[in-house]
Amino acid sequence: MSLADSWLLPDGMGEVLPPQARQIENLRRQLLDVFHSWGYDLVLPPKVEFLESLLTGAGHDLDLQTFKVMDQLTGRMMGVSADVTPQVARMDAHSMRQQGVTRFCYSSEVLRTHADNLLGSRSPIQIGAEMFGHAGLQSDLEILSLMTDSLLLAGAEQLCLDLGHVGIYRALLSAASLPSETQAELFDLLQHKRLDELPALLAPWQDQPAVAWLQGLSQLNGGPEVLARARQVLSGAPESVITAIDELEALVQALSAAYPQVQLYLDLSELRGFHYHTGLVFAAYVPQLGQALAKGGRYDDIGRAFGRARPATGFSTDLKILASLQAECHLATPIYAPASILTDAAGRAQVSQLRRQGERVILTLPDEAEHGARRLVWQEGQWMLQTFESEVQA
Numbered sequence: 069m070s071l072a073d074s075w076l077l078p079d080g081m082g083e084v085l086p087p088q089a090r091q092i093e094n095l096r097r098q099l100l101d102v103f104h105s106w107g108y109d110l111v112l113p114p115k116v117e118f119l120e121s122l123l124t125g126a127g128h129d130l131d132l133q134t135f136k137v138m139d140q141l142t143g144r145m146m147g148v149s150a151d152v153t154p155q156v157a158r159m160d161a162h163s164m165r166q167q168g169v170t171r172f173c174y175s176s177e178v179l180r181t182h183a184d185n186l187l188g189s190r191s192p193i194q195i196g197a198e199m200f201g202h203a204g205l206q207s208d209l210e211i212l213s214l215m216t217d218s219l220l221l222a223g224a225e226q227l228c229l230d231l232g233h234v235g236i237y238r239a240l241l242s243a244a245s246l247p248s249e250t251q252a253e254l255f256d257l258l259q260h261k262r263l264d265e266l267p268a269l270l271a272p273w274q275d276q277p278a279v280a281w282l283q284g285l286s287q288l289n290g291g292p293e294v295l296a297r298a299r300q301v302l303s304g305a306p307e308s309v310i311t312a313i314d315e316l317e318a319l320v321q322a323l324s325a326a327y328p329q330v331q332l333y334l335d336l337s338e339l340r341g342f343h344y345h346t347g348l349v350f351a352a353y354v355p356q357l358g359q360a361l362a363k364g365g366r367y368d369d370i371g372r373a374f375g376r377a378r379p380a381t382g383f384s385t386d387l388k389i390l391a392s393l394q395a396e397c398h399l400a401t402p403i404y405a406p407a408s409i410l411t412d413a414a415g416r417a418q419v420s421q422l423r424r425q426g427e428r429v430i431l432t433l434p435d436e437a438e439h440g441a442r443r444l445v446w447q448e449g450q451w452m453l454q455t456f457e458s459e460v461q462a
Contacts, residue, residue: 080183080190084388091397092193092387096175099195099218099387103173106214108197111172113155115148115179121158122147124373129343130154133180148179152194153382154370160200160378161371169201175387187359189388196364196384203368203379205315208348209322215362215383216327219352223394224361228331230351231319232338233312234365236302238346240285243306244278258286258337281305288336292320298336315348341365348381354393361385361393402428403453405444415451418444422453 077083084092100110116137123131133150149155156172164170175195183190197214199207212229219227237258241251250269257265263286273279284301288294295317302309320332340349340363349365364383371378403422409415409431419429432438444451 078190080180080188082189082191082388087397087399088391090399091394092391094397095222095391095394096193096195096387098221100173100175102218102221103197103214106171106197106210108171108173108199108214111156111159111174113149113152113159113174113176115176116146117149117155119145119147122149122154124154124158133182135179135181149176150178150180151384152176152178152196153198153367153384156198156382157200157367157370157380158374160198160380161374161376165376167201169199169207171197171199173197185359187357189386192389193387194384195387195390196362196382198380198382200371200378200380202381205318207379207381208315208366209319211364211381211383212319212323212350213326215350215352215364215385216323216330219362219385219390220327222390224352224354224390225393226331226355227327227329227361228333228353229323230333230335230338230353230360231316232335232340232349233316233347234339234341234345234349235312235347236309236336237282237285237339239306239308239312240278240281240302244273244276244282246273246279254282255339259339263287277304281309286337289334289338292317292324292332292334294334294336295320312347319348341367350383352385356393357389359389361389400426400428401442402430402440403442403444404430404432404438404440405451406438407431407433409444409451412451415444418451 104110118139119136123134130151135148135150137146137148139146152174156174160170160172173196175193177191177193180190197211199211216227216229246254253269257263257269266283266286270279270283281302288298288301295313298313299310302313316334320334323330323332338349340351344367345365346368347366350363351360352362354361362383362385364381366379366381368379369377370380405415405419409419422429429444430440442453442455445454
């Protein structure tokens with residue numbers, strides 16, 4: 069092993085140094101305080117769980133993202149958490165088992181076998197909020213509002229919310245008589261926006277109304293006005309499709325009134341998380357990032373595998389990415405004091421008082437050069453705080 073190999077980090081893994089680490093920690097505390105003020109209780113999930121529990125109901129994609137290890141005590145396979153949401157769902161279904169609506173929040177570093185995209189990290193600090201026990205539009209609006217408040221607090225500018233509803237695609241696909249192979253290929257085309265290939269794929273079944281709706285669905289994206297066009301294109305579709313459009317329209321109206329500075333975009337063929345989400349899906353974007361700033365949606369019945377099916381909705385974001393939107397952090401100028409101050413009762417009291425006031429007091433150890441613009445010095449029988457102009461100019 070070369071010397072370089074001893075300190076190189078794996079691809080996608082990064083360390084956070086001062087002062088950025090402090091900036092991330094400050095933002096984490098601010099966001100958790102916001103979640104707390106909304107009534108969301110903090111939970112701390114374990115880093116590792118048995119694989120059966122960690123991946124239950126989470127879908128194939130998360131399985132591929134999860135590092136697997138062998139538990140030396142039991143011989144069972146364990147997984148390192150790659151997404152906190154399934155863990156919180158397990159807590160709600162098994163550990164808490166409260167009746168009615170429950171709200172949880174979390175902040176935890178997760179580990180993934182590969183990054184979600186070229187700009188992503190394999191070790192994001194996932195922070196988010198989840199609500200269980202309510203299937204109505206009001207809970208979706210609450211989660212969307214909490215996410216928007218959090219992103220604006222973190223400094224997101226020119227924020228755009230991308231809204232979709234996988235229930236529309238599910239209902240139309242159910243109404244169409246397509247072979248399973250064609251369904252899989254259709255999903256892939258829509259997921260990757262290869263829309264020019266749709267007519268050829270669906271040509272053998274073009275006489276079905278549901279197939280025409282599926283083709284029309286691929287064109288339903290744009291501003292809020294797209295919902296009126298959706299009602300025309302999907303006229304006669306199953307009632308659940310119209311209900312989903314109604315829900316999106318209500319959300320657009322509420323969000324537009326509460327956050328007029330936030331742009332809204334709708335994509336009714338957005339299938340992100342199709343095998344996981346059951347209704348509303350959403351993501352937040354800002355111009356300076358080439359990836360979603362936050363993601364979320366409804367994932368009802370995720371707790372069924374734990375013996376307690378519950379409606380659920382939530383969102384999450386990467387704290388590292390969120391902190392990168394803020395201006396560079398500059399730590400307050402610390403106060404330096406000789407280590408001998410700890411042997412003096414008055415000195416100790418003064419240091420404690422300064423720290424309670426939010427000051428950083430650093431003790432200068434023996435043989436350590438004195439430096440810093442602000443220092444506690446012994447003068448005229450007492451400890452006095454002085455500023456040294458030469459240090460300020462330097």
